[in-house]
Amino acid sequence: MNSHSSSVHIEVANVYKTFGKASLKKTVLHGIDLQIGRGEMVALLGASGSGKSTLMRILNGLHSLDATEGAVVKIDGQVLQESGRLSPQVRAIRSRIATIFQQFNLVGRMKVVTNVSVGALYPLPLWRTLIGLFPRTTELKSLQALHQVGILDQAYKRARSLSGGQQQRVAIARAIAQGADLILADEPIASLDPESSRKVMELLVRLNQDHNCTVLVSLHQVAVALKYCSRVVALKDGRIVYDGPTAALTESQLKDLYGSDSDLVFDDLETSPGKSKQAKTSSKDIPVFNTEPSRSSHEVYAS
Ligand SMILES: Nc1ncnc2c1ncn2[C@@H]1O[C@H](COP(=O)(O)OP(=O)(O)OP(=O)(O)O)[C@@H](O)[C@H]1O
Ligand SMILES: [Mg+2]
Numbered sequence: 001m002n003s004h005s006s007s008v009h010i011e012v013a014n015v016y017k018t019f020g021k022a023s024l025k026k027t028v029l030h031g032i033d034l035q036i037g038r039g040e041m042v043a044l045l046g047a048s049g050s051g052k053s054t055l056m057r058i059l060n061g062l063h064s065l066d067a068t069e070g071a072v073v074k075i076d077g078q079v080l081q082e083s084g085r086l087s088p089q090v091r092a093i094r095s096r097i098a099t100i101f102q103q104f105n106l107v108g109r110m111k112v113v114t115n116v117s118v119g120a121l122y123p124l125p126l127w128r129t130l131i132g133l134f135p136r137t138t139e140l141k142s143l144q145a146l147h148q149v150g151i152l153d154q155a156y157k158r159a160r161s162l163s164g165g166q167q168q169r170v171a172i173a174r175a176i177a178q179g180a181d182l183i184l185a186d187e188p189i190a191s192l193d194p195e196s197s198r199k200v201m202e203l204l205v206r207l208n209q210d211h212n213c214t215v216l217v218s219l220h221q222v223a224v225a226l227k228y229c230s231r232v233v234a235l236k237d238g239r240i241v242y243d244g245p246t247a248a249l250t251e252s253q254l255k256d257l258y259g260s261d262s263d264l265v266f267d268d269l270e271t272s273p274g275k276s277k278q279a280k281t282s283s284k285d286i287p288v289f290n291t292e293p294s295r296s297s298h299e300v301y302a303s
Contacts, residue, residue, distance in 0.1 A: 009182060009214040010036040010059060011074040016066040017054055017238075027066075028054050029238045036216060038076075038181075041208040043225035043246065044218040046235035047258050052218040055235070056186045059216070060097050061090045075182065098175030100185040104167040108160030112151070112170050115159050116142035119178035138177075145173035149203055165196025172203050176211075183207060185217040189224065201228050222254060 017029040028051050036042055044052050057063040058073060058081070065071050067084030074080060075097065079087045087093070098119065099105075106115045117138050146152045149169040154162055159170060168188055175183055185204060189197035205228055207213040219225050225232055226246050234242035234249075234257050242253055 007038050007077075008035050008074075009038040009040070009076055010034065010216070011072070011077075012055075012059070013072050014068055014070045015055075015058060015073065016068050016071065017051075017058060017063060018066050027238065029058070029065075032238075032240060034233060034240065034243070036214060038214055039208070039212045040231060041205065041215040041217070041229050042231045042233055043229035044216055044233050044235065045220075045222065045225060045242075045257065046218075047261055048220075050235040051238040052235055053186050054238075056099070056184050056216070056218060060099050060184055061086055061094055062099075095178070096180050097182045097184060098178050098180035100168070100171045100175065100183065100188045102187040102190045104164070104171050106159040106167055106170055108158065110159055111156055112159050112162065113139060113142050113146065113155040115170055116145055116173045116177050119174035119176075119180075142173065142177045145176035146170070148176055149173045150199075163196070165192050165199060168192060168196070168200050169203065172200065172207070176207070181211070181213050183213050183215045183217075185215065187218050187220065190220060197224070204228070222249075 012032050012034040015029055015032040016027060018025055018027045020026055032055060044055070046052050054063060058065050059075075061073075061080050064084055064086060065073065065081055069083065071084070072079060072082045075093050078089060078093055080090060080093050081087060107118075120138050120141055143152060143155055146155050149172050151162075151166055151169050151173070154166060154170075159167060162170065171188075183204065188204070189200050192200060201224060204215050204217060208215045217229065229246055232242060232244065232246045232249060233240060234253075236257055241257065242249065
């Protein structure tokens with residue numbers, strides 16, 4: 001938790017999520033309890049199918065949780081959903097949550113600046129959103145946000161003409177224009193090359209450090225979690241199996257988390273700048289990392 005943190009931003013208690021009906025029922029989250037403080041930057045790790053995206057979607061109200069007694073999701077102290085029901089305040093609460101997806105979720109044929117402006121629309125009536133009629137101040141705010149992420153020069157191009165890394169920066173600009181103070185980033189770098197990944201992660205760090213945004217970011221790359229996030233929450237088969245400092249994760253915990261995919265994780269660590277030189281040879285129960293997470297974001301604007 002950084003020095004700005006003072007209150008609980010995300011509060012999750014007794015969350016279960018079941019998909020399907022009758023014999024096709026499948027419970028994918030099993031009693032999740034989690035608290036994340038305002039201003040924290042937390043990595044959500046776990047093998048494919050462990051429930052990361054489902055949890056993210058519960059946190060922004062896109063999935064409803066099971067109607068279990070005591071099940072609640074609160075954002076900034078306000079109930080977002082409780083025992084299977086979304087709060088009537090969901091639109092207002094969501095207006096301060098930005099979700100960033102692996103596949104960017106931009107409207108490709110629309111201009112970049114219009115895609116960004118969509119983030120700042122909550123107070124406007126729906127009809128203005130639908131016809132894309134934004135006040136001039138919204139457009140200015142969007143241009144400022146594009147400047148902050150280093151792609152102001154792309155503002156009037158169609159979103160689909162941008163590279164993947166640029167499109168993800170548009171998604172981050174949308175979060176800035178929205179004025180979100182909670183960023184849920186679901187594998188934001190999974191489709192990006194290493195250089196674009198670095199820029200996107202550094203922008204998230206910057207939002208966290210300079211704007212005191214709370215960031216929950218799901219990642220497949222443990223090395224990236226190590227570099228940018230001081231806390232890890234790890235899911236396995238829909239349960240939290242680790243919640244603590246990134247630096248204290250052990251090799252055996254990682255092996256347990258990723259099962260047969262853990263070789264990939266260790267290959268990933270081999271190329272991590274923050275990796276302990278002893279990682280591969282260390283005892284299974286001592287931490288595989290020997291460095292503090294890097295919090296540098298000075299090169300964010302270099303594009
Ligand atoms: N809409 C849905 N209907 C039915 N099952 C679903 C649905 N969404 C997710 N699941 C199932 O829930 C489980 C968890 O999926 P989820 O997408 O949350 O995992 P994940 O950790 O995000 O995986 P990945 O790393 O591959 O993105 C999986 O078994 C998945 O098949
Ligand atoms: Mg997922």
